[in-house]
Amino acid sequence: MESFVRVARSGSFTAAASQLGLSRALISRHVSDLEARLGVRLIARSTRSLSVTEEGAAYLRFCEQVFRDIEANEQTIVRRRGEPAGLLKVLAPKSFGTLHLSDAIVAFAKVQPHLRVSLLLENTPYSGSYDFAERGLDVVLCFSTMRGASLITEDIGLLDWVVVAAPSYLARAGRPQRPADLAGHACLVHLDVTPNDTVWRFEGPKGATPVKVRGAFFSNAALALRKAAIAGLGVALVPRYVVSDALDAGALVPVLPRYRIAPRPLLAIYPQTSAVPRKVQVFVDFMRGWIAEQDFQRPHAVAAE
Template identity: 40%
Template sequence: MDKLTSMVVFTKVAKAGSFAAAAKELGLSRAMATKHVMQLENSLGVRLLNRTTRHLSLTEVGMVYLERCLQILDDLEETELAVTRLQTEPRGTLKLNAAPFFGAYHLAPAIAAYLEIYPDVNVELVLQAGYVDLVEEGFDLAIHLDELRDSSLIARKLGTSQRIVCGAPSYFEKRGVPKTPEDLKKHNCLSNSSLPPRDQWQFVSQDGKSTVIKVSGTLEASSADALRMAAISGLGLVLLPTYMVGQDIRKGRLQAVLTDYVPAAADIHAVYPHRKHLSAKVRTFVDFLHERFHPTPYWEEWMHPESGEMGGQ
């Protein structure tokens, strides 16, 4: 028999002073209630109750055991309540993984706003590029900016990001503005050495035709943010996602070109290991990001004139 159930039966019998009354309260037969208490006594090797035809009383050992049982059951009830609250009320530590730039520029402001609403949550934000094993490394969720690799993960689309060619106004003053992807062969194109093939930029025309252009330039870097800063300084052109350069374009630090040849937008997902029994902190944070970034993220407002600060900055 389940010892915990037997402990519950014993406490009810001790409080009621009767097997029949305790059995009725618990929805058991009198015989089953008696069996539970006898099982406890047999496993402990002691008598917990003195039984007569008219009276039921605790032995000295039974009184000590009752006190400990009540404490254990109270602790268990508090534990179950605490766990239930974790599922229904956002609280505890949310461990989150994201790429460095997106995490610093878009998630950090979002986290600050989220914690204003849910002050009982703490966030551990780990910024690292590349794929991570959520279960192995103990993450509650991650933000994926590229193609999903693990089909066992639950994914929710938060928004999209285009990739756009851009450069500083000072660069275009010196080198001119490319009108077609073929023109890029005459320009200083800064490439990302961590994203092979680093010297090939792909474009899609308005009629759906795909074109791959082999580019070259005076800077290759493993950091997209380094390329962004070099482009802002006027060194050359970059092909970067709008979540990185959208604000720079709106503020005039960069200028977008070849906008008729933009590749298909990439989806941004929140991914987490399980859908069943999803904790309140994960559920509410994903909902919060979805509302903040969906359907058109603020970083895609680069095509419109600036009218104050961007929504997430």
């Protein structure tokens, strides 16, 4: 029944298989077995598309009601027990997920043994949109807001961003003394983070200073920008957590340390419902506390220019 619902809602056997972590062949067999047992065609298939039949639409409504009843009863049992349970599906940025979130998930799993967590890593675009129902997502962690009036957004922590470069690049191109100097430097641009990724905004003694930079290398992955900066391709504006080890090792050094980049919030976004699912709220609360305790939040000592 769940295979059928996923196929009907996504319009694809492949998408349903991805959501459930099963093979496409098994999803197809599930639907065929249902059709054989009911004696009706639920999905009309063609070489290019598929559609839900009239009988399939009626059965789809029945299946969804069954699942709502199951979830409601499970939530009642869970509330009585006081512990969240079931599957929690989380989508997070690749760099943050690769470097740090896996540690958070392990720690979360230890304190929530009745929850199963599925972590997906994917770069989320600025002001993007995600179909939570189609992809089976419970929570999206990201650095920018999402479109959708039926979504709830919570700040779970502020993350420092820093401007860095390799000593080899600064020896070759010179060290910028003020933000305006960056206009003459090769800059490594993080895509899909702000409305205009090539405008870097600094906070200094005389207030906010926006600078239009010249991109020499572009990526929507902070880890790629980190590698480019260490290789001496230019000056990068990246989250501190991506480069904290490279700063400690001297592979990268801070640029314009007297000027500050405003911290950017890490957001938790989830669908708006009459009551926030217990598993979602527990995860958001845990992440807020975990972020606050991490060393990558704290600035490193800055050498004098």
